[in-house]
Amino acid sequence: MPELPEVESLRRSLEPHIRGGVVVRAQLLRADFCTPSHDGNTTPADLLEGATIAGTLRHGKQLAIIAQDGRVMCVHLGMSGQVLVRGTDDPHPTHTHAAWELREPSGRVVRLLFRDPRRFGGLWTFPTLDALRQTLWKELGPDALTASPEHFEPVADSRRAIKAVLLDQSVLAGVGNIYADEALHRAGVRPAAAACRLGQPDYVKLAVSVREVLKAAVKAGGSTLRDYVNADGEAGWATINHAVYGRQGLPCVRCGATLRHGTIGQRTTVWCPVCQPLPNRSRNRQVSKQRT
């Protein structure tokens, strides 16, 4: 499920538990759930065993946990992943694929669990943050919280639907299906509109909307649809603020028109036929890439 706001909420809820804490023991319960940067099997050392945690770093939907000695573990939640802080005597929930025993800065010992029923998520380990940035994160675009009109320049000539562009992590990292629909509605842009048909004002609105929608969701603690919870098991409240996602057939919160839905970029898409008109300009050159 998780998009940028959910991962950021997780990061913030995790920090007080792990920053300055020591990984006493690391266990991979499903070998194929972790991809180490070296050949061979994942070792406890890859999973930061013995390390003191220096902090966390998020880029898009991915979360890096960084050790003081430089080792890095990158977490991707996929669609159903959760990182949970539990007591050492609590039984593991179903589909727990990795577990860490952690001595928090306070001295309390807890267990950190990564569960992911659908297993679309995973762990990747690296000897350094640079190694992560040069491989796994290399193809990611700028973090969506920093979205600006220039970030759309590489796709300004593209005939792809603008929603497909928003979902493309190499253009902007962190936007998923929910917030793509929400940002497009806020910006008044039709999801199916070809990127090349949008004008500079559309891209300005879109960049602002992406940032605002994500910031509001972060503030609300993320969206809880089915199973998202932060590390402390708390749900988020951004769902109540959704203007279009999951509201097909209901009235638009802005104009009252019935929200329509369809499939764009192979994902369920909801939009307002009135607030999000198709662009009427036939061609836009203003943000086009310079031809070289």
Added chain:
DNA sequence: AGGCGATCCTGAGGGC
């Protein structure tokens, strides 16, 4: 180039 379907999985929810 990019749309599309299939694929990796499990679980929830609706219909019957």
Added chain:
DNA sequence: TGCCCTCAGGATCGCC
């Protein structure tokens, strides 16, 4: 109650 079907927040691959 239970079975079967559809659908789901992500991302990649190959085909056309």
